Amino acid sequence: DVNSKMLGWRVMGPGIVTRGIGDKSMVGYETIDFLEGQVAMRRPERFGAYTLEDLPPIPGDHRARASYKAAQYAPGDYEAIISQRPVAVHAMEHPTKFDAGVFLFRKMLRDAVRGANPAANPDNFAEWLRSVGGAPNSYCSGNVFEIPEGASVEQEIANRRHVSRQIVAILTESEALKGDGRSAFVREKFDDLERSVRNPLPQ
Template identity: 35%
Template sequence: MAIQKQFLSKPFAGYLNGPIPEENAELTHVEKGSPGGELLRRYWQPVALTCEVTDVPLGVRMFGEDLVVFRNTSGEYGILDRHCPHRGTSLEFGLPTECGLRCCYHGWLFGMDGKVLETPGDPPGSTLKDRLYHGAYPAREYKGLVFGYFGPVETMPDFPVYDSYEYPGDKLVPYSVSYPCNWLQVQENVMDPAHAVFLHTRVTFSHFSDTWGELPVMDFVETPTGMIYVTTRRWKDKVWVRSNDILMPNLAQVGHIWEDGQEAKQFGRVGITRWTTPIDNRTCKVIGWRHFHPEVDPRGIAREDQCGPGSVDFYGQGAGGSFEERQRLPGDYDAIVTQRPIAIHALEHLTYCDKGVVLFRKLLRRDIRRLATGEDIPLSRHRSNGLIPTYCHDTVLDLPPLEGVDDLELLEEVGRRVTEIVVEGDHHDGDDRLEAVRSKLLDYQRSLLPRAAE
């Protein structure tokens, strides 16, 4: 674990800075055999949008490996090592067949599992093909994304389906954005609610709404799938409790982007589901879905047409304009990628508002070391209607300041109790989990009304 650098204690002390330490390789490196890479490989990972995989193969890079994603003429998706094992020709120029992919150079045919099916340049009696496999990974399509499993096939888990994938009236629109930096610093941004106050609101302009500029009471809580942050803000006569959700190790869910805390609601659901997928140690891709349903876009601001390969419909999520324009109006992309290609943890000076980043790294380190010692990776045991519960939400309560009660203490109490309802209890295994959570939140709000009337 990196030792945190001490603050300099003299003016004009740049000369006193020491050499740049090494990155925290345990958490940041993703190549095969690296501790973090081995953990990430035990989960299904999205590799492409299905709209990117046409009638020709798509070259991709994951975990430092060059691959192709393709669709055979029967409609099945496959993932193969990019270079043909015969003479190294790129299978980006391969020809999809009914059962696999054929190399353009000498016609070798590879099945979906990598089995060499034909070596047509060899004599008719050749048994070479009967002994050979090419590198391949399991693939499947789900709601506009192509997923791969990159770990040992004998440890391949079931494909997890979370409740937010099947939300009533929702439309999941795939998108992706590439980042020229390590995956971890992109994922950590989800557990840094303080940056929304400053980067997204106070420093330049309100990217979402002015309400985000209110410094919230913050808490960070473990869940059966990972962790959430809990931010509790007052906005006039409302109290807004919001939680982003990290589902270990690299899946995250974010609520309504333009939430303003103005309208009462209970357990408003997910606006973004996204994985931070490692391309290699110094590049990654955010890939996932924007959710389009009335709860996350009551004002009609969302733009489905701006979501797709390389873009999403809110500010600061890619390179965008010129470098100078971004210097004047920076967004998430600029704040994240300029932490260096791989952020140096030993140079950070972490404070109270970084407790979420600290907890996320702790959980990641825990799972990495469990895997290394042969222990099982913790998975949620909860199911509601056969789906795994998630905990991202926006809840807005009608609750004016209470006379004689310290408002910060009230916000802490509200945030704590709302979080208990959202995360804990037997109702999370019931088929009516969504309705049960909302009912309990309404009951809690009613219990506060007599206090507000006193």
């Protein structure tokens, strides 16, 4: 069986969509309210010929889509997924260092399927989920820092690396906390980090 179905969750709320730009009227079957290229159809076709409640037909061959040409000029996540063929040939890939997470996830899946990781089974997953009260700590990439641009390209690169590493360190430290306590800890540490970069101490 080489078929699959993708289900996407769009989470909204003041703690997630901090700028209030989420649009529920654009979330549904074959549509999402942020980036183009997340689904098979592009917005002009999706909302030009159908309503939000409709279930538009999707061609089995992605090259037969009305938006195929536009998708070639501006490919999205959907194109990256659908163009891999039924079984991806990894030898044809050209990964960069930014693909490290993809390769780590693949290894986790292989270990689970092949039995190399005995803990990766439904019973153990259910037990872990119960141990954290059904609410495990999670992470997102929606944090925005207001920091000045570096005086040079080299300084900008150094600043970004510093901030990124500090974010990882803060989130790692927060892993021991739960719920509102963890949220407050992360916000406080992030605010401190932002201030330290905006107003660095004299050397």
